[in-house]
Amino acid sequence: MVEKARKIQVSRGTQEWVDRLSDQEMPALATTVRRLRKLACQDDASVGQLVKVILKDPSLTSNVIRIANSVHYNVSNTKTNTISRAIIIVGFEAIRSICITVKVIEALLGDTPNARLMNLVAQSFHAAMQAKNLAKKLNTEEQEEVFIAALLYHLGEAAFWCYGGESAQIVDSKLRMPGAGKRAVVEEVLGTGFDQLSCGLAKSWRLGETLIKVLENPHQDHPSVRAVILGQAIAEAAKQGWDSVPAQKMMKRMAKYAGLPLKDLQQQVLECADKTAKMSKVWGAGKIRHLIPSTQKMKDELASGELPEVETVAANESEFIQANHELQLSILRELSTLMYAKVDVNLVFNMVLEGIHRGVGLDRALLALKSADGKVLVGKYVLGESSDQFGERFSFPLRGDNIFSYCMKNLEPVWFKHPSSGPIKHLYTSELSAVLEVKDFFCGPIMVKNRSVGMFYADYHHSQRPLDEEQFASFRHFVQQASMSLSMHGQK
Secondary structure: OOOOOOOOOOOHHHHHHHHHHHHHOOOOOOOOHHHHHOOOOOOOHHHHHHHHHHOOOOOHHHHHHHOOOOOOOOOOOOOOOOHHHHHHOHHHHHHHHHHHHHEEEHHOHHHHHHOHHHHHHHHHHHHHHHHHHOOOOOHHHHHHHHHHHHHHHOOOHHHHHHOOHHHHHHHHHHHOOOOOOOHHHHHHHHHHHHHHHHHHHHHHHOOOOHHHHHOOOOOOOOOHHHHHHHHHHHHHHHHHHHOHHHHHHHHHHHHHHOOHHHHHHHHHHHHHHHHHHHHHHHHOOHHHHHHOOHHHHHHHHHHHHOOOOOOOOOOHHHOOOOOHHHHHHHHHHHHHHHOOOOOOHHHHHOOOOHHHHHHHOOOOOEEEEOOOOEEEEEEEEEEEEEEEHHHHHHHEEEOOOOOHHHHHHOOOEEEEEEOOHHHHHHOOHHHHHHHHHHOOEEEEEEEEEOEEEEEEEEOOOOHHHHOHHHHHHHHHHHHHHHHHHHHHHHHO
16 A cells, blocks of 8 residues: 655655666656656647657657557547557657656666566556546546656656665565565665655656655645545555455445445546556556456456445365465476575575465464574574465474474474374473464475575464475475575585
8 A cells, every 4th residue: 555644855865766766777768757747738839849859769759659559549530640640649748648658667677677677667658647537537638647646656666676686686585585674674775765766756857746746745645646546556465365454444435535336436547447457568568468457257246236345254275375386396406596695694594485385385384493502493584375474473492392302403495293103292392282273384494515504484373274294395305495595605
């Protein structure tokens, strides 16, 4: 969801990044956008200037004509092959926003965008279409301002993932660590936040008052600002599914804003999502089309009158995390590759945890390491349901008589199944029971030069499903891979 209002301050870090992105990484885009924003549609001379700006760029020219001739913009089906005519048919503000959009998409998706960037651009494009569609009661100029503001709301973050270089790699690596806070990590590495960076670029590139208002105070009661915020919120919520609670709640808020019956608003939102997916290719953003939420299932439910209620329903088996064998193999292959590369060991730990949690499909996956004095096993990173509290409570003596000290001493993974664990069932102490709250779990020591330095733990705490032999074999494989990787890095 969009974050609460806060005062945006231009820090030294913000200005440094604005200057770097504007003058070194994206100078052509910055210049073009400033030039486009400077043109005033009330001035007839501006139309000629807009034509000149577009025609200087052959790629932009062909894109603008193609988009202007699309069903979304050319409702009268009056086709044209000239920019001048396109401005007349579609409108000055619409063509200007098309130009800005094309140039931004081209700059961000031109080479080989990473996953974070592609997802962010897809969400931004979807948000822009939804926001503009929601702003129908505003005049044409305001609608295009809403479109641009929603599209560029995450410009700072998108530009960073595209042109951040080594800094982007560092932030990406840190964000992959369990429990990492996005804002804290970004501010630590950049010396500023993504919102501040977006606001700095918006002011430097003269991207319009609407965008600046949204970034500085997203909760102000202004129709354009609210349309942008709602567009952002529905695009984010839709990633969880159109029948999800967040998406349904957001559509209720949108219906209130638009003054429409909920069912009409829902149909409008779904149609806009379908249109966005189709338009992505026209805009030259075909590579993000699959990231824009599909609505076919939801539309079928609407047609049959079976739209799900906002209230949550009881969890069932399909809602729990499931094993993904392809993901397991992919992570294991990547771990094997990393053995011969110079990487942070925390990345190895995180990848193994992800392999256990998302690949093996276990509810909770935890990494615990020995304390400095070697006397206590302490939870370090954890993934899964209610994982934060679990990690904080995970602390057990290694010289005591419990299943974890047994596992660490015997240097072998253990599948503990109480009360069927035979001679070691007494090692499941009351202290363990109070923290784990399960009696069926895996644990395996991390080995470096034939000594244990830590342990991986996993269970089905949330879903209460039984563990099986295949999962234990997969868990063992990941633990062994972690030990091999750490041993290789230790030799280096």
